Amino acid sequence: MFIESRELVMRHRIPVSKTAKFWKGLERGKVYKTACRECGREYYPPKADCFCGGEVEWVEIDGRGVVEAFTTVYTIPSGFERSRPYTIAIARFGKVRVMGWADDVSVGDEVTIRTGQDENGVWKVYFEVV
Amino acid sequence: MRVGVIGVGCSKFGRRDDVTIQELSYEAVKEALEDAGIAQDDIDLSVVGSVNTRGYELMPAVPVNEYCGFEDRGPFRVEAACATGTAAIYAACTSIASGMADVAIAIGVEKMTEIETAVSLAIGGRAGNYLWEFHQYGTTFPGYYAMHATAHMARYGTTEEQLAKVAVKAHGNAVKNPKAHFQKEITVEDVLNSRYIAYPLKLYDCSPISDGSAAAILASEERIRELGIDNVVWIESAGYASDTSNMTNRESFVGLKAAVMAADMAYRKAGIDNPVKEIDLAAVHDCFTIAEIMAYEDLRFCRKGEGGRLVENGDTEIGGKLPVNTFGGLKAKGHPLGATGVAMVYEVVKQLREEAGRLQVDLRSNRALIHNIGGTGHFAFVMIFRR
Ligand SMILES: [Zn+2]
Numbered sequence: 001m002f003i004e005s006r007e008l009v010m011r012h013r014i015p016v017s018k019t020a021k022f023w024k025g026l027e028r029g030k031v032y033k034t035a036c037r038e039c040g041r042e043y044y045p046p047k048a049d050c051f052c053g054g055e056v057e058w059v060e061i062d063g064r065g066v067v068e069a070f071t072t073v074y075t076i077p078s079g080f081e082r083s084r085p086y087t088i089a090i091a092r093f094g095k096v097r098v099m100g101w102a103d104d105v106s107v108g109d110e111v112t113i114r115t116g117q118d119e120n121g122v123w124k125v126y127f128e129v130v
Numbered sequence: 131m132r133v134g135v136i137g138v139g140c141s142k143f144g145r146r147d148d149v150t151i152q153e154l155s156y157e158a159v160k161e162a163l164e165d166a167g168i169a170q171d172d173i174d175l176s177v178v179g180s181v182n183t184r185g186y187e188l189m190p191a192v193p194v195n196e197y198c199g200f201e202d203r204g205p206f207r208v209e210a211a212c213a214t215g216t217a218a219i220y221a222a223c224t225s226i227a228s229g230m231a232d233v234a235i236a237i238g239v240e241k242m243t244e245i246e247t248a249v250s251l252a253i254g255g256r257a258g259n260y261l262w263e264f265h266q267y268g269t270t271f272p273g274y275y276a277m278h279a280t281a282h283m284a285r286y287g288t289t290e291e292q293l294a295k296v297a298v299k300a301h302g303n304a305v306k307n308p309k310a311h312f313q314k315e316i317t318v319e320d321v322l323n324s325r326y327i328a329y330p331l332k333l334y335d336c337s338p339i340s341d342g343s344a345a346a347i348l349a350s351e352e353r354i355r356e357l358g359i360d361n362v363v364w365i366e367s368a369g370y371a372s373d374t375s376n377m378t379n380r381e382s383f384v385g386l387k388a389a390v391m392a393a394d395m396a397y398r399k400a401g402i403d404n405p406v407k408e409i410d411l412a413a414v415h416d417c418f419t420i421a422e423i424m425a426y427e428d429l430r431f432c433r434k435g436e437g438g439r440l441v442e443n444g445d446t447e448i449g450g451k452l453p454v455n456t457f458g459g460l461k462a463k464g465h466p467l468g469a470t471g472v473a474m475v476y477e478v479v480k481q482l483r484e485e486a487g488r489l490q491v492d493l494r495s496n497r498a499l500i501h502n503i504g505g506t507g508h509f510a511f512v513m514i515f516r517r
Contacts, residue, residue, distance in 0.1 A: 005186045045262040068382075069281040070277060074329070079268070088269060088273060099266070107281060
């Protein structure tokens with residue numbers, strides 16, 4: 001025997017002011033990392049605070065990356081209302097790695113970066129195989 | 131101060147539509163108390179290990195604790211994703227080792243089947259860093275491990291057949307474990323023919339969504355002597371390490387750095403140089419088949435890249451060089467997050483006390499290992515137990 005719980009709906013408002021450059025960049029086709037002027041560490045996902053205490057600057061990621069891992073997700077979680085499977089890849093661009101959606105990639109493929117919106121209106125990184 | 135395990139209990143794992151989280155917890159607690167031959171009054175502290183982002187009781191420690199008869203001692207709750215159970219054991223152990231408690235109970239419990247699968251996947255996908263992973267890319271939990279699988283296959287030639295062999299072994303053992311979720315043997319073809327969840331992982335490469343509970347009672351050497359208990363399994367050493375929340379910040383995808391660090395720590399403290407020779411069995415984190423293959427390598431059961439061959443050769447079957455996941459593993463026994471690590475302790479205690487029935491392994495060094503990973507190597511615990 002079961003009873004139904006009361007409904008609990010949770011939708012969060014996420015503060016992204018300190019990484020606004022990144023989120024606005026996606027809408028203009030640009031993907032940014034941060035680099036510390038003090039110690040030289042690079043961050044992707046970008047961090048506004050380097051843990052050495054140094055000041056960071058925003059640097060665009062471009063050129064070619066190399067795919068190190070990927071998967072195609074067939075069993076789709078709630079929040080991604082779509083009928084087609086999607087492919088997630090991780091590619092290395094110099095000192096940083098980037099996660100993105102791609103079509104038909106394999107480990108070792110060279111990719112370039114672009115940005116776009118998915119069915120849910122979320123802006124993100126996409127990869128194109130070179 | 132030496133800390134020993136004096137009692138263990140474990141519920142039937144699976145879809146437990148018959149019980150609430152409180153009732154489920156008590157099944158394991160009752161068995162552990164009876165096993166130790168003590169009562170609630172003998173216990174100083176309880177630790178409740180539960181992720182419980184899927185059950186209706188979002189803050190379960192107090193209701194669980196009360197139902198089990200510990201309302202006036204403890205609880206504190208721990209959470210380390212899929213390694214929550216071992217985090218509870220670790221917390222109970224350190225509370226005794228520090229002298230803050232003489233006897234402590236670790237209760238691991240999870241109700242995962244009360245919500246629909248797509249929602250469960252969306253919660254599991256948040257096990258890394260929500261904003262930079264799930265929000266943008268829909269990184270499901272199978273997807274995380276699947277990315278490790280494609281990297282491992284590309285680097286070392288690991289095959290889908292070798293992954294399948296892990297599942298076949300797990301189901302083969304689970305049919306002899308009445309508490310396991312799955313009670314059905316499968317073949318390599320069954321695995322290969324099952325549908326993709328996240329390429330290259332198929333349905334039968336994945337552990338099921340399960341409910342379950344496990345409990346372990348730990349005590350100081352001095353208190354064990356006072357209680358007159360001689361059926362004790364000692365905690366010989368523990369290693370714990372962690373890694374980044376963002377996959378993009380990992381050093382590689384062919385193994386879990388936190389697991390390697392935790393294993394090194396546990397081996398060093400126990401004086402173990404060659405785990406294959408010096409331990410009798412291991413319960414490793416096989417939430418997905420690739421996880422078990424990486425565990426073999428991270429735990430130095432074989433050289434890097436040879437994990438696929440180790441399972442293919444039968445070396446990790448009961449009767450092999452080093453039996454792994456003799457009770458069916460997370461893959462077939464089930465993986466109720468908070469219960470998993472405590473159930474691993476239950477498994478090695480039963481084995482080291484030679485109470486594992488049809489699943490009993492031969493003991494030579496009277497040592498066993500547990501390896502419990504939270505997230506995709508976000509947390510890693512390795513512990514060594516000795517009779
Ligand atoms: Zn810096």
